[in-house]
Every structure is written in C-alpha cells, then in structure tokens.
Amino acid sequence: MRECNVIAIANEKGGVGKTTTAVNLGIGLSKLGHRVLLIDADPQGSLGLSLGVSRPDELDVSLATLMRAAMDERSLPQNTGIIHHSEGVDFIPSNIELSGIETGLVNMMSREYVLKEVIQNLKPSYDYILIDCMPSLGMMTINAMACADSIIIPTQPSYLSAKGLDLLLGTVARVKRNINPDLQIDGVLFTMVDSRTNNAKEIIASLKSTLGQNLKIFETTIPHSVRAAESSLNGMSVYLYAGNGKLAAAYESFTKEVNAIHERTTDRSWDDWVR
C-alpha cells in the first residue's frame, strides 16, 4: 500500500511563490500519475483563485467549514468541500472565514491538531496532500506543520534573510520537539529568479555554500516569468497555459525532484514494514 505524503508549503513571508508552487507542484505530481489534493490554508483564498474559483468569499463550503466541524466533533459527509479541477487535482478552497477559525483555535484543547483531524479520512484517497500556508507562523501554519510529513520553503534568493529563515526553522524545530517529531524539511526552493539582473547565480551559489550544509536546496530554481501570474488569472497551471515555456520546464523539473524524495521515503517505509 502506498502512503500519502503530506507536504506543507510554508514561508512567513508573503509573495514568495507559495501558492504558485502549490498549484504547479500539485498539477505536476498529478501529471506523473499521482492522486493529489491541494488545501488552501490561507484566508486570502489565493489557491482557489488560481484554480478558477472567481469569488472565494461566496463559497458555502470551504476549509473553514471542515475545521469548524472538526472542532465541534461533528462529522460531515465524505468529500464535503472538495472541488475537482479539470487538470486532475482536487482542492479544498479557503476564504476569509478561515481567519475566524484561526482566532477560535487559540482557546481550544488540541488546537494544533484540527487540520490533522480534517485530513485523516482523506489521506487514503490521495498520494500527495499539499497545504498552501498563509504568510505567518500562527496557529493555522502550526496546524499544517502538525499534520505534514515535510515542508517545502519557497523563497526569492534576495528575500532569504537569515532572520526570516531563523524564525521559520525555529518554528519547525519547536513543532518537531513538541508536536510532530517526524517532520522533515524537503528543501528550500528559489523562486522568481531573474538571471539577467541581480547576480542571481552568485547569490544562489553563496547561499548554497552557507546554508546547504544543513538544509537541502533544490537543484531546480524557478525563473521569473509573467506566465506565473497569467496562468493563475486563467485558473490553470503553467503547463496548460504555456507548456513550452521556461516556467513550465522549471516546475516540471522541480516536481520530479520532490517526487524522487518521496518515492525514496515511501520505499524505505515499505522496506521497514516488510522487515
């Protein structure tokens, strides 16, 4: 039996390519034949917008509905809130209601485990669940880290301040210590790399040599391209919108890197189990 890999796409900074990465990694994995569920854990609702939901705030059912039911220990019919996208992935959208949920979590028992409860029954139906996190390290992101097997950190090379990364890695360490000891970091993904202007190659090389000893940095870097915004505006992946372009090629190669990490871990747990 194959296990479901749950990956949180996180960075406390906004505008670094989390949502774009969630969409194109998700659809990329589905093109490789995997069953994929994307979850929007950001009240801004950008994931749904990028997948063609034009007014997330008008949705009757969203992640907030599922979280609320889990908090109240109510069960909902299987597949409530799941939308199927024409490119093969399923997704659970979010909207502003999720901020109310996040506030409500603060006073709750087991408040870190609400999202884990939500995905528990969904895991058998998917090979990958990707959680698109909000730009903060608050309760919603902690919930994502509590139920994830691993984390991917998208960042622009120039944004990768030591301080920002320290905060994120500090949170990951705390979650590992207190909540989810098996949490791994798959790696840091450099996004919006403009190779013409900002000495991107040198910055990346220097970051690789300083950070690379402790942290995996993906080989693939994602180039800066207007196709990213254009494809989201059209509610589709970059593969469908501009399949021959450099952005599509980069996301395809990144998808293969991620898949290789998880095929390995899945094989290993299978071996352990057989032994």
Ligand SMILES: Nc1ncnc2c1ncn2[C@@H]1O[C@H](COP(=O)(O)OP(=O)(O)O)[C@@H](O)[C@H]1O
């Ligand atoms: N590789 C890229 N090149 C150029 N623009 C990009 C790229 N990736 C994302 N963008 C654009 O940058 C903005 C922020 O990206 P987004 O994925 O929403 O980041 P986050 O989820 O971290 O806030 C969006 O307008 C998006 O279309």
Ligand SMILES: [Mg+2]
């Ligand atoms: Mg986002």
